[in-house]
Structure formats: structure tokens, C-alpha cells
Amino acid sequence: MTRSMDAQREVGIVVFPGSNCDQDTIKAVRELGATPRVLDYRLTELPPLDRLILPGGFSYGDYLRSGALAAAAPIMDAVDEAALLGMPVLGICNGFQILCERGLLPGALLPNPHGTFISQLETVRVTAVPSGFSGLAVGDHLALPIAHHEGSYRIAEGQLHALFEQGQVFLQYSDPDGAVHALTNPNGSVANIAGIASGSVVGLMPHPERAMAEYLGSADGRRFLQAWFGQKGSPGC
Amino acid sequence: MTTYRASFYVGLKEGVLDPAGQATLQVLHQMGFSATEVRIGKWIQVMIDAEDVVRAQAIAEEMGHRILANPVMETFDVTVTPV
Numbered sequence A: 001m002t003r004s005m006d007a008q009r010e011v012g013i014v015v016f017p018g019s020n021c022d023q024d025t026i027k028a029v030r031e032l033g034a035t036p037r038v039l040d041y042r043l044t045e046l047p048p049l050d051r052l053i054l055p056g057g058f059s060y061g062d063y064l065r066s067g068a069l070a071a072a073a074p075i076m077d078a079v080d081e082a083a084l085l086g087m088p089v090l091g092i093c094n095g096f097q098i099l100c101e102r103g104l105l106p107g108a109l110l111p112n113p114h115g116t117f118i119s120q121l122e123t124v125r126v127t128a129v130p131s132g133f134s135g136l137a138v139g140d141h142l143a144l145p146i147a148h149h150e151g152s153y154r155i156a157e158g159q160l161h162a163l164f165e166q167g168q169v170f171l172q173y174s175d176p177d178g179a180v181h182a183l184t185n186p187n188g189s190v191a192n193i194a195g196i197a198s199g200s201v202v203g204l205m206p207h208p209e210r211a212m213a214e215y216l217g218s219a220d221g222r223r224f225l226q227a228w229f230g231q232k233g234s235p236g237c
Numbered sequence B: 001m002t003t004y005r006a007s008f009y010v011g012l013k014e015g016v017l018d019p020a021g022q023a024t025l026q027v028l029h030q031m032g033f034s035a036t037e038v039r040i041g042k043w044i045q046v047m048i049d050a051e052d053v054v055r056a057q058a059i060a061e062e063m064g065h066r067i068l069a070n071p072v073m074e075t076f077d078v079t080v081t082p083v
Helices: A022-031 A076-084 A094-102 A160-165 A220-228 B019-030 B053-068
Strands: A010-015 A035-040 A051-054 A089-092 A108-110 A118-126 A141-148 A152-154 A169-174 A193-198 A201-204 B002-012 B042-050 B074-082
Touching: A010 A022, A022 A035, A022 A220, A051 A076, A051 A094, A076 A089, A076 A094, A089 A094, A094 A108, A094 A193, A094 A201, A118 A193, A141 A220, A152 A193, B002 B053, B042 B053, B053 B074
Parallel strands: A010 A035, A010 A051, A051 A089, A089 A201
Antiparallel strands: A108 A152, A118 A141, A118 A169, A169 A193, A193 A201, B002 B042, B002 B074
């Protein structure tokens, strides 16, 4: 464990009714040398923390819209406040949907156009490096699993260009060599968008916590989370 | 205080792909119907106690804007009537 890791060791993991990736996320955080703190969605204040993760799942059964009801949970005022103060906040899958519904990230996630749930390994290309990340460069590509029915990213008319200009589009679905085109778009997301960043708030549809080791199909999730932690990462660690 | 019934119709904005609507349209065609478009949305009923219909309408509109519809992709209509 490095000293910079020490300074980043308390990671809050927000559990809503219907979250189901919290245990994998806890395990991943622990494997990277940090300390997970499970946070109940009914809390109105956060304990002292360095980072926050909204894990994947089906909060509130996806009722109304994916993430819409969780976005109005009591804890979310405190999440807003933490984000405003620059705390790194990561939303994975349903967590990404919640951050969009809350307005902490721009855009929305719609049902996949083909109407099916997709669960498969995808390659995503790093299009911009969000602030605070280290060990990832533009053009890098990562193999990460996706598992969703509502992952089709959409942004209000006329705002797509600005998203790219401001470096907010940080991950795009690509082919295994990192080329982004229409045939590498699994869910109809506009411009193949797989992840969005806004300041210290980051959201993505793929599940890095499910790609922590080669025997799981890919260890690139470990690399992604290390980058989020600001760790340089070392081969084989 | 009067009780009002707010009926919300929430639908995807024009131009937003509606996979459920398209699947339903295909089945209608398979059944021999000559439909040209299907859009599927939600109907939400909320009972509201308010002093008058103007206030009830204002509360309902706020509910629609803040949570019942997502302005990025949806629009809504709400009708408020005394029960």
C-alpha cells in the first residue's frame, strides 16, 4: 500500500433497496487496499470519507425509470454536497443511471433499442481522462463486462458536441483494437458513449468490479478502479 | 381542502426511439392490423389535497417536472380534477 493510497482509503458504498452489485464492489475496493464503508440510503449525513461509489443493481425495482426513485433517496442531498466539495463519486451501471437522474451527470439512460438485456464483455476506449485519474491515457482500451437493459445513453438535442468539447465523454464502446464505430455500439448509445464525467463525478455502464482478475474474463476493471483511485497500477498486481 | 385527482400521461419525446412501441407495432402488423405508429408511455394517478384547483395544478406540475418525467427524454401532460 502506498502513501497516496492511505489518504484515499475510506470509500463509501451507497446501498439502495435493490442494489445488487454492492458485495462485488466492496470486495474490489478491499482488494485495492481501501476500506469500504456501507452506507444506507436513508442516511442524511455522510461519515468522514474520501470517495463514494454508487454500485449497480436494480434500485427500487427500476420502477418509474431506472435510477429515478433512488435519485430522490434521503442520502442524495449529502452526495450532492460531497460532489460539490470535489469528492470523487463513481456510479456504476445503475449507479450511473442514478447520477444522471439526480442531475449530477448530464443525459439519461434509455432502454436498449433492440429491447433485450445485454450481458457480455465489451471493449471501451478511453476518450478523455477524467480529473483525478492516473495510469490511463487517451486511446487506451479496456475489456469490461456490461449487463443492462437500460444503457442507451442520450443527451438533450444540441448538447452532444459540448460533451465532447469539455472532455466529459470519457469512455466509448469500441472494437477490440479501440476503434469506435457504429458496429461496436451494443446498446444504441449516442456516439457509442459508455461513460461520462463531470468534475469529480464519473459514471459508466460497464462493471469494472466484475473484471478484477483474468480468470473472470478480464482484469481491466482492476486497472480502471486503480486509475480512479489515482494509483499508477503495476502489472500483475 | 379539497382532494384532487392528478392524471399524468408521461411519454417519450418525439424522435426518441421507443423499442416497446416498435415491438408492439410489429405484432399489430403480424395480426393484420394496419397501424403506422405505436408509442408507449405511462399513466400515473396522484391524489392531492389542496386549497383550490390552481394550487393542485401547480403541485402536480412540480411533481411532473421534478420526478415523474425526465426532461431529457420525456414529456408529460397532467389533468387535475376535483374528486
